């Protein structure tokens with residue numbers, strides 16, 4: 001073993017297979033033995049720093065401060081959201097009302113359908129033509145409806161997915177827009 | 178004196194982590210109480226500045242809380258939080274204050290006077306015989322702060338905090354060989370700085 005290698009193995013656990021060669025080298029090499037002594041002296045000196053400890057109760061006080069800080073953060077985030085909805089939420093009020101109206105009209109329309117049609121079994125559409133896309137702007141969710149069932153489905157705007165049309169009827173649909 | 182670090186996350190701690198992940202601040206406060214002493218000591222020895230260490234420790238635990246949902250228990254919580262703290266300390270260089278503010282000596286456990294190493298060093302024919310604990314503390318801190326951040330982290334974690342090579346390798350995301358090499362060169366430099374005390 002060379003001296004450079006031995007220096008890099010100082011502190012190796014005894015169980016390590018290289019420890020035997022290291023010990024043999026140290027027995028034969030005074031320079032490396034001196035290095036080990038220097039290293040151990042510094043280690044012992046540094047270990048004295050373990051006595052430097054903060055006053056008792058210090059960590060408990062710090063933990064309480066950290067908790068207070070987290071509570072404040074949560075309160076600020078909550079207040080920020082309330083402020084946002086109070087001031088800017090009002091601007092979206094007409095939009096929210098319009099969305100609610102569309103939903104109510106849709107549900108009402110569905111409820112008024114003839115009972116036979118409602119009782120009809122739900123199956124896969126017979127052809128691709130039966131799937132029509134009603135909206136396909138890049139930012140809005142895609143709404144897909146079929147002719148024979150009142151299915152509204154929102155999908156993400158990329159890749160392909162499988163769309164379920166009831167038990168045992170799954171149709172792969174590609175959305176590329 | 179600092180105890181050797183636990184290898185695994187204890188069961189009751191796992192429960193605290195789960196509760197804290199669900200937003201229970203009391204559970205998180207208890208986790209902080211458990212780990213603060215070691216994290217604070219690490220940051221204190223890295224900066225030799227008690228207020229910097231206190232600020233940094235607070236940052237570390239706030240940062241850890243924000244990232245807590247991403248802790249899946251693949252490593253022990255102890256290793257995870259230590260890694261955040263070491264990274265924080267390594268990136269601290271830019272904001273470093275220029276003065277040193279060591280822990281006051283009345284905060285220092287007077288047990289050092291009875292420490293076998295201290296007693297043995299005092300008995301030697303060297304300047305150590307006349308040095309006060311305060312002077313020694315100052316010299317050690319000055320010498321430590323002259324080391325590169327990575328070398329200082331290695332000696333703080335190993336020689337002061339008592340972690341093993343493999344634990345330091347995990348925390349600093351490096352090999353055990355690199356840890357040993359950093360320790361060797363860090364102590365070699367410290368030996369030059371402190372030759373009068375550690376001949």
Ligand SMILES: [Zn+2]
Pocket residue numbers: 002003004006025029030031032033
């Ligand atoms: Zn040699």
